Amino acid sequence: MMKKSLILSLLFAVAFMLPSYGQVKLTGAGSTFDYPIFSKWFDTYHKMTGVEINYASIGSGGGIRQVTAGTVDFGASDAPLTQEQMDAFKKGVGSEVVHIPIIIGGVAITYNLPSVGQGIKLDGAALADIYLGKITKWNDPRLVKLNPDKKLPNKAILVAHRSDGSGTTFIFTSYLTKVSPEWAKRVGNSTAVNWPVGLGAKGTEGVAGIIAQTKGSIGYVELAYAKQNNLPYCDLKNKSGNFVGLSFNTVSDAAAGAAANMPKDLRAVITNADGKNSYPISGFSWVVIPKDIKNRSHAEALVKFLKWAVTKGQEDATKLFYAPLPKPVQKLDLQKLNSITSNGKKL
Amino acid sequence: MDSPKESEIVDKVQNYFKKKNEKSRKKRDTFLKKILGNNNLGDIFFERLTWFFAVLVFFLIIFMGWEMYSHSILSIKKFGWGFLTSTTWDPYSEVFGALPVIFGTIFSSVLGLILAIPLGLGVAVFLSELAPPWLEKPLSFLTELLAGIPSVIYGLWGIFVLVPWLRESVEPFLQNKFPEGPFFQGAPYGFGMLAAGIILSIMVLPIISSISRDVLKSVPDTQREASYALGATKWEVIKVVLSYAKSGLLGAIILGLGRAIGETMAVTMVIGNRPEISFSLLDPGYTMASVLANEFTEATSNLYLNALIELALVLFVITIIINIFARLLVWSTERKWKVKQA
Numbered sequence: 001m002m003k004k005s006l007i008l009s010l011l012f013a014v015a016f017m018l019p020s021y022g023q024v025k026l027t028g029a030g031s032t033f034d035y036p037i038f039s040k041w042f043d044t045y046h047k048m049t050g051v052e053i054n055y056a057s058i059g060s061g062g063g064i065r066q067v068t069a070g071t072v073d074f075g076a077s078d079a080p081l082t083q084e085q086m087d088a089f090k091k092g093v094g095s096e097v098v099h100i101p102i103i104i105g106g107v108a109i110t111y112n113l114p115s116v117g118q119g120i121k122l123d124g125a126a127l128a129d130i131y132l133g134k135i136t137k138w139n140d141p142r143l144v145k146l147n148p149d150k151k152l153p154n155k156a157i158l159v160a161h162r163s164d165g166s167g168t169t170f171i172f173t174s175y176l177t178k179v180s181p182e183w184a185k186r187v188g189n190s191t192a193v194n195w196p197v198g199l200g201a202k203g204t205e206g207v208a209g210i211i212a213q214t215k216g217s218i219g220y221v222e223l224a225y226a227k228q229n230n231l232p233y234c235d236l237k238n239k240s241g242n243f244v245g246l247s248f249n250t251v252s253d254a255a256a257g258a259a260a261n262m263p264k265d266l267r268a269v270i271t272n273a274d275g276k277n278s279y280p281i282s283g284f285s286w287v288v289i290p291k292d293i294k295n296r297s298h299a300e301a302l303v304k305f306l307k308w309a310v311t312k313g314q315e316d317a318t319k320l321f322y323a324p325l326p327k328p329v330q331k332l333d334l335q336k337l338n339s340i341t342s343n344g345k346k347l
Numbered sequence: 348m349d350s351p352k353e354s355e356i357v358d359k360v361q362n363y364f365k366k367k368n369e370k371s372r373k374k375r376d377t378f379l380k381k382i383l384g385n386n387n388l389g390d391i392f393f394e395r396l397t398w399f400f401a402v403l404v405f406f407l408i409i410f411m412g413w414e415m416y417s418h419s420i421l422s423i424k425k426f427g428w429g430f431l432t433s434t435t436w437d438p439y440s441e442v443f444g445a446l447p448v449i450f451g452t453i454f455s456s457v458l459g460l461i462l463a464i465p466l467g468l469g470v471a472v473f474l475s476e477l478a479p480p481w482l483e484k485p486l487s488f489l490t491e492l493l494a495g496i497p498s499v500i501y502g503l504w505g506i507f508v509l510v511p512w513l514r515e516s517v518e519p520f521l522q523n524k525f526p527e528g529p530f531f532q533g534a535p536y537g538f539g540m541l542a543a544g545i546i547l548s549i550m551v552l553p554i555i556s557s558i559s560r561d562v563l564k565s566v567p568d569t570q571r572e573a574s575y576a577l578g579a580t581k582w583e584v585i586k587v588v589l590s591y592a593k594s595g596l597l598g599a600i601i602l603g604l605g606r607a608i609g610e611t612m613a614v615t616m617v618i619g620n621r622p623e624i625s626f627s628l629l630d631p632g633y634t635m636a637s638v639l640a641n642e643f644t645e646a647t648s649n650l651y652l653n654a655l656i657e658l659a660l661v662l663f664v665i666t667i668i669i670n671i672f673a674r675l676l677v678w679s680t681e682r683k684w685k686v687k688q689a
Contacts, residue, residue, distance in 0.1 A: 032644075058644060059643075059644025059645045060644075060645055060647065061643075061644060061645045061646045061647040061652075062644055064647060079647070082647065082648065084648060084649070085647060085648070088649075156534065158534075158536065163615065163620035163633075163637070163641045164640075164641040164642065164644070164645065165438070165641065165642045165643075165644060165645025165646055166645055167645070173439075187439065188437075188439030188440060189439065190438050190439040191438070191645040191646075191647065192438045192641075192642050192645065192646075193437070193438060193439045194435065194436060194437035194438070194439065194440075194622075195621070198621070199536060199538050199619045199620070199621065199631055200619060200620030200621055200631070200633075200641075201616075201620065202615050202616060202620070202640075202641055206506075206616065209506050210538065213506075213510065213511060213514075213537070214514075214536065214537075
């Protein structure tokens with residue numbers, strides 16, 4: 001009996017292993033922000049081609065370290081690599097790093113003011129001063145001037161921010177750094193910063209929790225989260241002077257606006273982007289891979305998958321509350337992917 | 348003439364059998380050695396193996412310490428002792444000082460203990476001295492059950508129940524009652540030191556109460572009997588027992604402190620995560636364990652990572668010192684009883 005069941009289970013195991021035998025298995029690690037769309041892509045792509053991709057959502061920093069150590073085929077990061085990281089990458093992998101913008105995220109400024117309702121208008125300077133602790137009341141003359149049609153209450157502003165290191169914080173602080181010289185000097189742009197004021201909460205849910213509970217609070221959350229939970233959000237004044245609401249289109253427009261003068265390595269931070277309808281707080285998430293991949297079969301499979309992801313894969317984006325890459329950026333991505341080599345030879 | 352001869356014969360016969368016996372005993376001994384020799388080897392092997400495991404634990408701790416030290420060398424070199432005394436934690440400009448989070452860790456833990464000690468000791472005294480046997484078992488089971496609840500559940504309870512309650516009722520009340528003094532200043536957000544302290548007190552309660560109960564139970568009955576014999580009331584007897592078990596109880600409390608210092612999830616969910624030194628219970632704070640849990644995944648630069656690992660090292664050393672101290676206290680009490688009982 002025992003023997004029989006043992007043999008049977010062995011047979012089953014072999015039967016399950018057979019289809020994937022000979023197929024390349026790719027591994028990746030990094031951004032938790034990318035995880036929902038990645039798992040959708042990997043599933044679809046596996047069904048289409050049989051290529052299996054395993055992804056560990058351990059955070060951008062961890063992903064960069066893993067790909068630098070050569071333990072995974074690709075890393076995913078919400079912030080572009082710093083010069084220090086690119087040098088470490090070159091030393092660790094023996095090849096330049098390539099950034100591939102893979103998807104776009106937006107950051108919503110949400111708040112709890114039931115008497116006012118949806119669509120408070122803010123400009124960059126006012127938002128920065130709220131987060132610097134210089135505007136402390138909702139009926140501050142500057143906020144009233146921006147919102148002549150709304151009755152802002154005489155209520156203290158409670159600032160909420162992420163306490164965990166996060167790509168969302170990177171995008172948000174990148175915007176504040178661009179629009180406020182004082183923020184650039186005092187705080188700066190990073191996945192975690194030394195916040196001048198406010199309460200910190202772990203994760204998007206934590207920030208949303210503080211805001212839902214506390215009247216007069218303001219905070220920033222991912223586009224996906226704001227849309228899924230129908231949170232009220234601010235209309236922001238963009239570089240062209242228009243007040244722009246948050247939507248997939250306005251976020252994608254920001255990327256399209258930036259595509260015109262994209263740097264060659266595609267490490268573009270697209271906050272406060274040009275364009276009439278560009279939403280100012282949005283940013284790319286990147287996949288980072290070596291320019292020259294030693295293992296040829298892995299190189300072929302990876303590039304093929306990424307080409308699919310930045311074109312056809314983008315159709316899944318809005319369903320999962322991401323903004324899709326605009327056409328010009330897709331084109332830049334494909335050009336970049338065509339330049340990937342294996343041991344110096346073209347793929 | 349006959350009789351001496353007879354006795355000689357008896358002697359001879361006896362000698363013969365003696366020798367034969369000795370021979371057979373020797374034979375038996377060598378035979379036994381042959382078999383048992385292997386077993387001796389087994390004994391030795393087993394002993395060595397257990398030694399190995401015991402020493403392994405010790406080396407594991409040293410290895411962990413070394414590993415953390417060697418991975419935080421960048422930050423140790425750059426900031427030196429200033430890491431422990433500077434108050435800025437700024438990942439962007441890469442300036443790291445741990446004082447506010449060390450303060451937050453100790454402040455929140457001590458606050459938790461202050462709330463938990465009367466409760467924990469009360470439960471322990473009741474269970475060991477007063478409770479009828481049919482109530483003792485289920486009650487101690489229930490308090491120990493508190494230790495089995497995952498800390499994220501405490502955190503969620505904190506966000507959805509405790510924090511709103513503190514913000515709406517408790518904190519405004521405290522501010523009205525104590526408008527002066529440093530402890531109740533600032534806006535009542537709900538999130539902050541007080542919330543963290545209350546959550547921690549619930550989490551360390553089972554540790555304090557169960558260890559204290561064991562300590563109280565091991566106080567020899569002769570102590571109680573002698574007190575009763577002198578005409579002491581129940582309360583007086585309990586006082587005698589408590590003073591006898593003093594250092595053991597202190598040990599239990601310090602083990603609770605060790606637990607509170609290392610607690611991560613529940614604390615970070617309610618404390619407000621702000622690296623700031625303030626004695627007000629209403630102000631937000633930050634703890635070492637929370638910083639690690641929050642910032643480790645997205646820490647990208649080497650120095651940042653090194654600083655975080657150095658923070659882990661500081662936490663590691665503080666917890667080890669506290670635990671050694673607590674163990675020593677508990678042991679010293681136990682030894683005292685043994686000597687006294689002998």
